[in-house]
Amino acid sequence: MSTTTDPVRLGLTGGIGSGKSTVGALWRQAGHRVIDLDAHSRAVLDVPGDGVEEAVARFGEEYRGADGTIDRGAMARLVFADDRARSDLERIVLTRVDEAVAREEAEAAAAGEPWVVHDSPLLLEKSREGDYRAVVAVLARREDRIQRVMRDRGRDRAYVESVMAAQVSDLERIRRADLLVLNTAGRDELARRALHVLGRALEV
Structure with missing residues (x-):
């Protein structure tokens, strides 16, 4: 085995x-x-998918941009003024970042790579x-x-x-x-x- x-x-x-x-x-x-956590974080809101849909479900359809991603300007104005909104957005983003990082680390382990950055x-x-x-x-x-x-x-x-x-x-x-x-x-x-x-x- x-x-x-x-x-x-x-x-x-x-x-x-x-x-x-x-x-x-x-x-x-x-x-x-090298695992880029910032790139994974941006992808949650900048690429149509589960992260965008959960954010829209939480904050409202008005935060969906014309291209199907999150309107970052509108979202920034909200979360900088509302601590609870910011906490909820961080949860949505960081959960998916952790999942993406875990997938990359699993790939590294399967390839026998001894370390990752x-x-x-x-x-x-x-x-x-x-x-x-x-x-x-x-x-x-x-x-x-x-x-x-x-x-x-x-x-x-x-x-x-x-x-x-x-x-x-x-x-x-x-x-x-x-x-x-x-x-x-x-x-x-x-x-x-x-x-x-x-x-x-x-x-x-």
Whole structure:
């Protein structure tokens, strides 16, 4: 009888504009399984399916967009003003994210992969450090982060700073993470640092 072993989990996190997703992409390009929790979260409301239908059933048909997905603007206005609505939306989304992550981990186990990375922007905000053998945080200069998001995502400074204010500080990331990747140079140097830190994380 064949058996499978659950892969070891590593956590990858970082604030908005830090370069966390770039580090995750570099690890993925190097052949490692990186599970993007944020992508799974977006898919719940951005792809027609059970998540959208449950959200519409809970909040009303007026929150369904013309394309059949959730109208994120209308939903954001609701949940930012109503704690119970926000809690219900988080339950709808996170239940499905957990299911999607479990499927990916099962695939990794069946393939004999010894470990997986969770790319999780809210890992520290949700106090999930205990779920991982090691947590890697990506850090970058505050102004670099602001400029990066404004350039790449078309957001204004006020938006970026508001998101930063809702996330843990870099000092908190330094205190709570096991290892750090400093995104303070070019992409080639970031790749070198990211792969070096990944090797160290697997030794923790």
